[in-house]
Amino acid sequence: MELSSILRPPAVKVLANLSSKKRLFQELGEIAAANYQINGRAAFAALQEREALGPTGVGHGVALPHARLQGLDQVVGCFIRVEKPFDFDAVDKQPVDLIFALFAPEDSGVDHLKALALVSRTLRDQSICSKLRANGDSATLHALLTDSIANKAA
Known part of the structure; x- marks a missing residue:
């Protein structure tokens, strides 16, 4: 699995600022709807539900929100870089500015976990984040994000 198979170029956005997780999840729902024919409201609701289980801010300014959705046949992703970091209740209490969201089929099992591990490995690399x-x-x-060097461990 490679990030290039998960992340379409138009699903990568730079935003000046976001004020809340709710606004972020709305934005991710809109990006998913525009790029992957996902119901934007369903994506928003699924991200909210997953986040209620525990924060997906993994530290060092990175968040990895993810959710399972009906109607998908493969794992897909959206990436947002926020120019002004915002509070995300991350594990290290630091504001977030790099967000990679994953949407997976409801029954994706191991593919969802592989994609999450790949994104996590990529965004743990401080040189890539810089x-x-x-x-x-x-x-x-x-x-x-999709450079083969970034995906070497996949």
Whole structure:
């Protein structure tokens, strides 16, 4: 599995700021609807439900919200870089500015876990995160995320 098979270029966005998780999840629902024919409201609700189980802010300014949805046939992703980090209740209490959301089929099992592990490994790499934070162009961000070097452990 590679990030290029999960993340379409137009599903990568740079936003000036977000004020809350709720607004982030609405934005992710809109991006998912536009790029993967996912019901945006269902995506929003599923992200909210998953987040209620425990925060998906993994630390170092990174959040990995994820949810399972009916009607999907593969795992797909959306990435947002926020220019002004915001509070996400992350495990390290630091504000978040890099968000990679995953949407998986309800019965995806191991594929969902593999995708989550791949994204987690990629965004644990501080040099990749630094490059993501230094760029404001969506196409460049997509290239950084899907570069084969970033996916070497996949």
